[in-house]
Amino acid sequence: MRILIVEDEPKVASFIRRALEEESYAVDVCSDGIQGRDLASEVDYDLIILDLMLPGLPGIDALKAIRDAKVATPILILTARSKVDQRVKGLDAGADDYLTKPFAIEELLARTRALLRRASGDSTGLLQVDDLILNPTNHEVTRGGQRIDLTSKEYALLEYMMRNSGRVLTRPMIAEHVWDLDFDTFTNVIDVYISYLRNKIDRGYDRGLIHTVRGSGYTLKLTDA
Amino acid sequence: MPSPRANTSIRVRLTIWYGGGLALIMLLFATALYVVMARALEDQVDRSLEEAAVAASRSLEEHRFGPFLLLDDLAQAFPELALIDKFFQIFGPQGQVTLQSANIKTRNIPLSQTALQSSLQGQAVFETVRFHDEIPIRLLSYPVRHGQALVNILRVGTSLQPEKEMLARLVFVLLIGSPLAVVVSVLGGWFLAGRALRPVDDITLTAQRIAGGDLTQRIETTSKDEIGRLANTFNNMIGRLEASIRQIRQFSADASHELRTPLTITKGETELALRKPRSAEVYREALESNLEEIDRMSRIVEELMFLSRTDLGEVHVASDPVQLDTLVQEIHMQAMVLGKEQRISTTLGQVEPLRVSGDEWRLRELILNLVDNAVKYSLPRGTVELELTQYRGMARVTIRDHGIGMTPEEQRLIFDRFYRTDAARAHAQKGTGLGLSICKWIAEAHHGTIEVVSTFGQGSCFTITLPLLPAAAAS
Ligand SMILES: Nc1ncnc2c1ncn2[C@@H]1O[C@H](COP(=O)(O)OP(=O)(O)OP(=O)(O)O)[C@@H](O)[C@H]1O
Ligand SMILES: [Mg+2]
Numbered sequence: 001m002r003i004l005i006v007e008d009e010p011k012v013a014s015f016i017r018r019a020l021e022e023e024s025y026a027v028d029v030c031s032d033g034i035q036g037r038d039l040a041s042e043v044d045y046d047l048i049i050l051d052l053m054l055p056g057l058p059g060i061d062a063l064k065a066i067r068d069a070k071v072a073t074p075i076l077i078l079t080a081r082s083k084v085d086q087r088v089k090g091l092d093a094g095a096d097d098y099l100t101k102p103f104a105i106e107e108l109l110a111r112t113r114a115l116l117r118r119a120s121g122d123s124t125g126l127l128q129v130d131d132l133i134l135n136p137t138n139h140e141v142t143r144g145g146q147r148i149d150l151t152s153k154e155y156a157l158l159e160y161m162m163r164n165s166g167r168v169l170t171r172p173m174i175a176e177h178v179w180d181l182d183f184d185t186f187t188n189v190i191d192v193y194i195s196y197l198r199n200k201i202d203r204g205y206d207r208g209l210i211h212t213v214r215g216s217g218y219t220l221k222l223t224d225a
Numbered sequence: 226m227p228s229p230r231a232n233t234s235i236r237v238r239l240t241i242w243y244g245g246g247l248a249l250i251m252l253l254f255a256t257a258l259y260v261v262m263a264r265a266l267e268d269q270v271d272r273s274l275e276e277a278a279v280a281a282s283r284s285l286e287e288h289r290f291g292p293f294l295l296l297d298d299l300a301q302a303f304p305e306l307a308l309i310d311k312f313f314q315i316f317g318p319q320g321q322v323t324l325q326s327a328n329i330k331t332r333n334i335p336l337s338q339t340a341l342q343s344s345l346q347g348q349a350v351f352e353t354v355r356f357h358d359e360i361p362i363r364l365l366s367y368p369v370r371h372g373q374a375l376v377n378i379l380r381v382g383t384s385l386q387p388e389k390e391m392l393a394r395l396v397f398v399l400l401i402g403s404p405l406a407v408v409v410s411v412l413g414g415w416f417l418a419g420r421a422l423r424p425v426d427d428i429t430l431t432a433q434r435i436a437g438g439d440l441t442q443r444i445e446t447t448s449k450d451e452i453g454r455l456a457n458t459f460n461n462m463i464g465r466l467e468a469s470i471r472q473i474r475q476f477s478a479d480a481s482h483e484l485r486t487p488l489t490i491t492k493g494e495t496e497l498a499l500r501k502p503r504s505a506e507v508y509r510e511a512l513e514s515n516l517e518e519i520d521r522m523s524r525i526v527e528e529l530m531f532l533s534r535t536d537l538g539e540v541h542v543a544s545d546p547v548q549l550d551t552l553v554q555e556i557h558m559q560a561m562v563l564g565k566e567q568r569i570s571t572t573l574g575q576v577e578p579l580r581v582s583g584d585e586w587r588l589r590e591l592i593l594n595l596v597d598n599a600v601k602y603s604l605p606r607g608t609v610e611l612e613l614t615q616y617r618g619m620a621r622v623t624i625r626d627h628g629i630g631m632t633p634e635e636q637r638l639i640f641d642r643f644y645r646t647d648a649a650r651a652h653a654q655k656g657t658g659l660g661l662s663i664c665k666w667i668a669e670a671h672h673g674t675i676e677v678v679s680t681f682g683q684g685s686c687f688t689i690t691l692p693l694l695p696a697a698a699a700s
Binding site for chain 1: 482485486488489490492493494496497500514518647650651654
């Protein structure tokens with residue numbers, strides 16, 4: 001899951017980024033409204049965290065511009081003011097949720113999970129394909145009741161594939177949602193991670209869940225065959 | 226328990242005092258008038274009796290009718306004696322009536338013992354007699370003597386009815402008039418007291434609204450009287466109060482707003498560090514970051530407190546002679562240290578020996594703040610020029626840099642609290658945006674000015690102008 005942070009105070013952006021990365025999200029940071037607005041429509045983010053006090057373009061205007069560009073990505077706004085009208089304005093302009101500074105890190109993470117869950121259309125919070133279960137809250141992955149230990153990147157890749165189970169995911173799509181802007185698309189890192197995942201998830205099971213779609217990419221689903 | 230007086234309004238008390246006082250005065254006046262009037266009337270009666278008696282006795286002597294006087298003749302000779310309001314009696318020396326005027330009719334008015342005795346001694350006597358409940362009569366017994374011997378006693382009398390009536394009328398007028406006057410005056414007093422006190426009620430109402438929290442309220446007043454002065458004093462007081470409260474509100478708003486970012490950072494860094502066990506290095510970084518933010522918060526609070534105190538006029542600057550050139554040279558040394566990391570060198574231009582009057586500590590803060598800005602907003606390896614010259618009888622400190630500069634709109638705003646240009650934020654992370662607000666206050670507190678000339682992307686030049694210490698005071 002890839003998240004964009006638009007926040008001009010670098011130290012605030014920094015700790016939010018580290019917290020999200022610790023939760024295996026791919027994170028990009030930008031510090032002004034114009035750049036944030038442009039990035040939001042160029043990259044298919046899964047969530048945007050937007051500060052309302054921004055140089056260049058005020059957060060509210062950036063928010064409106066993003067929605068005007070028909071970007072439906074969930075947006076969480078950060079406001080320095082606890083004033084109600086600021087929050088109301090933000091929500092009316094198309095934000096999905098808000099947090100007032102200073103906020104608790106765990107709350108930010110919980111709201112992030114909730115927004116991602118809502119976007120992928122499930123409400124239980126658990127992601128499940130066949131007997132493979134992923135819990136985004138504590139990052140626990142089990143198959144047939146058996147715990148599977150994953151690295152952070154493997155987890156991120158699996159979460160993305162499970163949220164989009166049944167769909168064919170191309171390499172650029174995977175790169176966009178699991179890796180951040182620093183990712184070099186010309187390497188075979190994705191294929192390497194897919195093979196790691198296969199090793200941990202499908203090995204020793206009759207039914208394989210990760211499938212290669214020749215010429216396009218990968219998909220995660222339960223096949224009857 | 227409050228005294229009952231405390232509960233009665235001033236208007237009531239004023240009116241009661243006024244009415245009571247007036248009633249008392251009216252009473253005294255009426256009494257005095259009555260007494261004086263009564264005395265005057267009595268005197269008048271007595272004098273007319275006396276005149277009549279004198280005239281009658283003279284005619285007695287002239288006609289020498291002896292003891293037997295014919296009243297008709299007398300009446301003819303002295304028409305005034307025939308007036309109906311007086312009657313005459315002539316007594317013999319033993320007190321027996323010998324003659325009396327017709328208007329006495331049947332009444333028997335004997336000569337009293339005292340009158341007889343006095344007459345024997347040659348003295349006239351006035352008496353007032355009253356028969357049953359009839360109108361009192363005033364009598365004058367007047368001895369008529371021939372040589373040493375008492376020949377006759379002449380008595381003139383008159384009814385006191387006109388006088389009694391007059392006094393009764395007077396009493397009537399006073400009894401009706403005085404209370405009426407008192408009532409009218411009390412009503413007038415009540416009205417006037419109300420009018421005079423209405424501004425006080427206005428003040429009370431306004432004060433109540435102000436107590437309710439609306440400090441923008443003022444008492445409307447145009448008069449220059451006592452109440453007007455009270456209202457003006459009151460308005461001034463509220464004005465000061467409003468200003469102070471606005472300051473305090475502004476302070477808390479600014480403080481809470483500006484403290485939010487460092488608080489967010491310290492909270493975030495700390496919570497993140499505590500999420501799971503980490504290496505010593507990570508903890509160290511978190512603590513360092515927190516320390517930085519704590520320093521920032523203390524600076525904000527300190528500088529904001531200072532500015533808040535200047536707003537309330539609580540900060541006083543000393544007025545000692547300050548040798549500006551030494552100050553500038555010392556700051557130059559500090560500037561070299563400030564710019565070391567970024568290799569920004571500060572050069573010292575012309576430095577004239579100049580003295581100003583002021584607070585050395587604050588003036589140092591003023592110049593150092595500007596030099597700090599110049600270094601902070603310079604590009605690496607840039608130069609800052611510092612100069613002290615005399616210009617038009619003023620001391621002029623110039624701080625010039627070749628750094629990021631500002632647009633004209635930005636130059637207008639930099640002296641505002643917390644204002645930082647976007648370029649400055651991007652260039653130097655640290656900064657509260659309060660430095661120049663403090664500089665401006667210090668310059669103005671020294672009767673000086675601070676000006677800026679800048680070009681965006683090219684650099685800025687700040688100029689401080691301070692009045693020189695007069696030569697006499699300098700020596
Ligand atoms: N020499 C300069 N060159 C360019 N911009 C400047 C210069 N001096 C001041 N400014 C602008 O004016 C703003 C206000 O300056 P001020 O000194 O009040 O605050 P600061 O330097 O940001 O913070 P601090 O309170 O720590 O000094 C700065 O943020 C910057 O945008
Ligand atoms: Mg400064």
